[in-house]
Amino acid sequence: MSIANLNEPAKLTRKDFESDQEVRWCPGCGDYAILAQVQRVLPDLGIPRENYVFVSGIGCSSRFPYYVNTYGFHTLHGRAPAIASGIKMSRPELSVWIVTGDGDALSIGGNHLIHILRRNLDVNLLLFNNQIYGLTKGQYSPTSEPGKVTKSSPEGSIDNPFKPLVLALGAEATFIARSIDVEAKHLQEIVRRAHAHHGASFVEILQNCNIFNDGAFDDVTNRGTKADHQLILEDGKPMIFGKDRAQGIRMNGMRPEVVRVADVDANDILIHDVKNPVLAYLLGQMTAPEFPTPIGVIYDVDRPVYEEGLQEQLRHAREQPNAGDLEALIYTGDTWTVS
Amino acid sequence: MSIANLNEPAKLTRKDFESDQEVRWCPGCGDYAILAQVQRVLPDLGIPRENYVFVSGIGCSSRFPYYVNTYGFHTLHGRAPAIASGIKMSRPELSVWIVTGDGDALSIGGNHLIHILRRNLDVNLLLFNNQIYGLTKGQYSPTSEPGKVTKSSPEGSIDNPFKPLVLALGAEATFIARSIDVEAKHLQEIVRRAHAHHGASFVEILQNCNIFNDGAFDDVTNRGTKADHQLILEDGKPMIFGKDRAQGIRMNGMRPEVVRVADVDANDILIHDVKNPVLAYLLGQMTAPEFPTPIGVIYDVDRPVYEEGLQEQLRHAREQPNAGDLEALIYTGDTWTVS
Amino acid sequence: MNDGQTTSPASKDTQEVETVVIRFAGDSGDGMQLTGTQFTNASALAGNDIGTLPDFPAEIRAPAGTLAGVSGFQVNLSHHEIFTPGDNPDVLVAMNPAALKANLEDLPTNGILILDREAFSDLNLKKAGYAQNPLTDGSLDRYQLFSLDIARMTTLALKDSGLSNKHVLRCKNFFTLGLMTWLYQRPLEPVLNFISARFAKNESLLDANRRAFKAGHAFGETSEMFACQYEVRPAEIRPGTYRNITGNAALCIGLVTAARRAQLPLYLGSYPITPASDILHELATYKGYDVTTFQAEDEIAGVGAALGAAFGGALAVTTTSGPGIDLKSETIGLAVKTELPLIVCDIQRGGPSTGLPTKTEQADLLAALYGRHGDAPVVVLAPSTPSDCFEIAIEAVKIATKYMTPVYLLSDGYLANGAEPWLLPKIEDLPDLKVEYRTEAQGYYPYVRDPDTLSRPWVVPGTPGLEHRIGGIESEYLTGNISYAPMNHEQMVRLREQKIAGVAREIPPTELIGPESGDVLVLGWGSTYGAITAGVRSLLKEGLAVSQAHIRFLNPLPPDLGDVLSRFKHVLVPEMNMGHLLKIVRAEYLVDAVGFNKIQGRPFKVQEIISRVKKLLEEG
């Protein structure tokens, strides 16, 4: 996100980003925590409140914009990226945020998602992944695990799930990250990093739906076990994790594996590099129980930003002779005059 | 594709797969060659002609089913994978082929494409990639190169294209391959391999649209230069290419590079392994001019097939007491009788 | 009291009532839907005629205690034949202040009001937006108020249950249900059986709920609060076996039944959406009936897969609500063009756009008729009552396969979730819907037509010698090959129109309730049936020359409808939309029909129908 509006903004606080609408998620829903972290980060980004726009689809997660006291558009199921594209293209100076769910973004909205990523508009997309359809009361989603028993899969789902990070990479995303609803600090940091990225930022946030899919992320959120199940990524740092930072990731030929750090040459441990797509692919592929769950910034590269290319073409066209002249528009080509 | 129907089929010939409809592509279009190769392969697959179904969307490429004398459904722009899913789920014994274009599959049809791949229905998808919208007379497509000047991008396209193989991998495809319209033998082989794969087969076929995008693949089709620009993959074989097979691919850290074979240790040259997703990712990423264009089977792994999981659940349910009994269906729950 | 007891002893005075309307209201977490459903089932088993109306809160669970979180369930039980869940409740059970606030205006003066006194805490009062406590400010004086300590009594009843306080309080609804069971002399068994089945896996919950239920019952019996019990005697009901059923459930059973009778596998391609999702859920449990359900990535894929399955030879169904109908329209157009059978169920909800997802409306009729580009005619049917959803599903399957056409079924949120007793059909009376695919090559063309129905043959892939291609481009008459010829196009457009028009021969003569001609004909369709029927019966009792016609075929229209309409001075068309059927009958028959439009996300009240008709009569 570029900071386009440099008018000295009044010092904003979290309160400035709370709307007057009562927050209506189930008590205990992970969405509350995400809302709180985003509201904490927004005042610090140096953007006037009126220049923020939150765009969402349909789903529990997509109610988000109602609670943030900025401009907001609660659109249609799956269509937020399309609508946000129009906003950003027509108003590049705005800070555009897309809030979506695993069903909204990856099921009905899959096409708009992959296209906004490949085009690389400078927007931030926060995908609240609770691995379930919350709003429609608990059907499996494209991220639910195989065999999941839900209302619509009484004998267990036979769908193989997407790995959201890998899909984003396949769609040419330039920024890919993951965080967790309850990891307040980490989540804030990732939201900041997403904002800082110049281009489309794809952030998967693991979010607990305590009504229809409670505990889906227990392994990575449970205080007792999380150290062994989170692989916290830092650019340029080795991929080490576990309670005593005893485990690491290394390559075995062209496949990654978990090793005990003590057992291997320290140089063999993979070093994270947010610019390397192959590493991003490896990390996106890692799933429990074989691997820890990577969190942090997985991938972060630069590529031309869509609306800037557009602005450039518009600017160039506006500099041509007769640009904007209606006479030249209408009175052109083979004309003839009758008198 | 599984061979479900084992009734001894009469010996079929290419002629059996030619319909009575005049083929109506522009003279010189690459689609003719693809049609010919597919018609050559079909008789050999041991499937009765009536068990083939060709399903397409809309586009020049999508006229394909009309010319193949099997069952066929020319559906809607982008929707062939959805409609084919219904055919395959309801009639798993049929051999279902999807024919689509780069616009049809990757633009409007992107969502159905990624979902059929992740579900892994046992269908074969042939994507004719001519990097242009042919039927609507020449707009840029999601695979057109940046800067492309077309009717809808008079100052050059600002869209960053998809890499179809990478997108397919991101969508969890289990079989990914690439061939070229004019490489008759290779194409036939790839069509056979796609058929042989048990699960969804994704095949990108580079196809020349001589009217709106002539020569898009000249580097890999021109007799003089193609040896240096094609990386012909074979499972278990080193990735060597070039006129005198003088060049190869090796890893430099976690990034691939082109090297002169003579300059490096022979063991450093990457060995192709169709089961390794990281290699598949590397190969899918390779684009000219930095890299040669990989052709052949990029990825080929096994994963449960969607309609088989479904059949299993249906079979199991049918074995339950009262299965299929209307009395049990209607006269159930809290009933009461008034006399 | 023993478990085995079927009715509770009438140990207090018993007052007989003909009909009673009870509304249970509470927080989403209070289990009001379950309470209402159980009370309904018990009443049905007691032989009453019944009608129910659940009223869900907006989708997301609002914070407990707020107005947004109120969930309601209304049941009408009667010694007579009834047609609706009742206009206004005679009895309101409100489990918290928000429930009271949201529902009180519907309770008539002197109505029975049952409250949980403890729930009227300062916090809850504030959440509900009460400045003062209505229990103490006199504002409830005009009702028969029963202000009980439900929470405390439930806690007492379960004091040694070993359950946590939270779990104990969850049993409040069964206490309440027990009390109401006593008050209306409902049998205990059905609820006890339900508890046994529901909590089979958790002995302590089973025991707790059973105890709470019985405690509520005993409280009614022993406390001094209630001067009498009420009795609603069994209705005179057509003999047969009944089951209480919602529209969505009836639709599922109808589709499965039809598929079995057609000897076709059933294939559902769908994407979840309120209030249609339950059809997907329920059909997913019928795999043993050769039912495949596919939760697609979106509505377009849902209908696309269904169309593919139809091409493959399955009985194809897609289910959705308004927003999904918009998305499916292109594919339904392809189904029209390729002439494949397809059942499209639209469980209408409040629109436009996302609208009111949990509320009812009838505003998709014009979209069903005309919501596709080009001239793309389809058959449109609408069920009138929850149990009619069963019948109409069978009708739809018959027409779709006989005429090779998409058929829309326009249900709505009210029918979908409302319940009524369903007189179960005899299995041997179910129609034979056997479908034959064509396998004969002699004389075959993909678009050769049956001279009567104008239907084209259904040939499924796998049939040797009949290989063919179909698609969305205009087809040549007979061969089905692509044709851009001008006259062929005109012929085909007219043929498709004519084929659908021909479905009119399937429509039975329009039944009138009331005289054959008269002052006012009330013409309805869909879920307004109940309110209109009750209203017209009442008007007829008053001796007015009012009749009712309720149509289930919206396209084509019944062949005799024009004649029927012409026999009345006024035609009134009540609809839960801005006048969709009204437009159609005016265009078709040039009658100056008048619309009566209620667009509030809730059904007509009987009284509203009555008043409107009277107004029309007064106007002359």
Add this chain to the structure above:
Amino acid sequence: MNDGQTTSPASKDTQEVETVVIRFAGDSGDGMQLTGTQFTNASALAGNDIGTLPDFPAEIRAPAGTLAGVSGFQVNLSHHEIFTPGDNPDVLVAMNPAALKANLEDLPTNGILILDREAFSDLNLKKAGYAQNPLTDGSLDRYQLFSLDIARMTTLALKDSGLSNKHVLRCKNFFTLGLMTWLYQRPLEPVLNFISARFAKNESLLDANRRAFKAGHAFGETSEMFACQYEVRPAEIRPGTYRNITGNAALCIGLVTAARRAQLPLYLGSYPITPASDILHELATYKGYDVTTFQAEDEIAGVGAALGAAFGGALAVTTTSGPGIDLKSETIGLAVKTELPLIVCDIQRGGPSTGLPTKTEQADLLAALYGRHGDAPVVVLAPSTPSDCFEIAIEAVKIATKYMTPVYLLSDGYLANGAEPWLLPKIEDLPDLKVEYRTEAQGYYPYVRDPDTLSRPWVVPGTPGLEHRIGGIESEYLTGNISYAPMNHEQMVRLREQKIAGVAREIPPTELIGPESGDVLVLGWGSTYGAITAGVRSLLKEGLAVSQAHIRFLNPLPPDLGDVLSRFKHVLVPEMNMGHLLKIVRAEYLVDAVGFNKIQGRPFKVQEIISRVKKLLEEG
């Protein structure tokens, strides 16, 4: 002859004709569209009134020489005011046997037939499906046949051009054009100028085409074949500056003009589809006018992005044809609900489904009106002629921004590609459409309304102090907060309806051609204007009491329309569909209007209108 010569000398006899209809037909590769267009331009410059109709083959280029590959272009030039491209050609130029076969039935006996003899090879005859050579079997005896050696003469003219044989033969069309230019005494300059511009980058092609053109002209002059030249004198045309324009081009210019006058950036979100793609192509060239075009991934994204841009404050447009309309309907419903301005251009083509992509039809009217679930009213406008597309675009922008509503523009393939002379507006006469976003916080609510228009304010992100959220769920009156309240919903549904109904105040009185009352009113909309106008004028000349009303507002309807209709004994509604407007006027006014429906992918002929009206008059 010198280049500078403006008209060719009338060295042979000159026969004056009032009106002539010429159809150029050939293979897709023969350049017939270009030939026709150039001939048209020259005729326009010569002062004739003109009307044109291109007729493209199906999308994919069929093999050369086949019927499927025939491309045609018809032009009507007249000394009078004309309204159509003419019913049947007086002159048919057919460049190969397939072109002859596809078009001959339209040529009346004694019509002029110009052929390229050499193209009638055995192979070409076979491709066209001729068993015998029509040049020799006497089947062409009833026409004035000119069988020329076009290919050979072109080759001769270019023998030292250095071009390959293939390129030489590509110049055949300019030879033909030269000949026709001579025959109808058109000026040479426009074509020569065109050649200079078109081939500016290729000297040898420039020279070759110029030479071929002149050779064709000289051939007419010198050969003995043509006994006379024809003269079509200039028409009496309103003074002013003209330009020949297609509907799609006029629409683009209209949108850009309106955006400039509104002082808004123009944003187009679109996805290519025949016959709308050219609007995307053309608008893409207007970036200098602050026009952004976005080729989206599909139609849903196209309209979604447009709606986003509208929220952002742009003048948002989406363009498509039938299949795209289906897909966009959900998002248009959201635009209705959020009350944002949005122009939806539907360039109709033959349906249903993929239908006839390159043919014209008017069968999306009902989908435009009702193709969204729920009650979701929009404004629907339709241009009558190619140049009216300019006017209607301006009208649409005015209404969309003034009333904060989606506006449909229903053009069609015939208007889109057909051309007519456009009297260019004076820049200073263009209306001021200046739009003001609201920035004032005082008294602001997202759904506060202008008391006259009932429009809500347009507040764009970036405006301090007016931060707000909108969405698809029903809004509370005024605040726009989510509201599920029953009465609020009814109020909002009615309000949206009322707002659109109020647009009627923008509609000028309905203009009648013909008497104010009489026997027959021919009521039309859209592209049937030309044929109806010509037909009614002709009937009026015959002294019949026939009038014409052509409406541009389909929703709301003109306020005086009911009155107008009531003054005629019969109302005839010709439409290129199964009777869409017919349904609407019958429902609205209860008049027994009669439909006249042609669904052949091509426009009405004047004669068809005349005959149908007469039949109606005969029936009494």
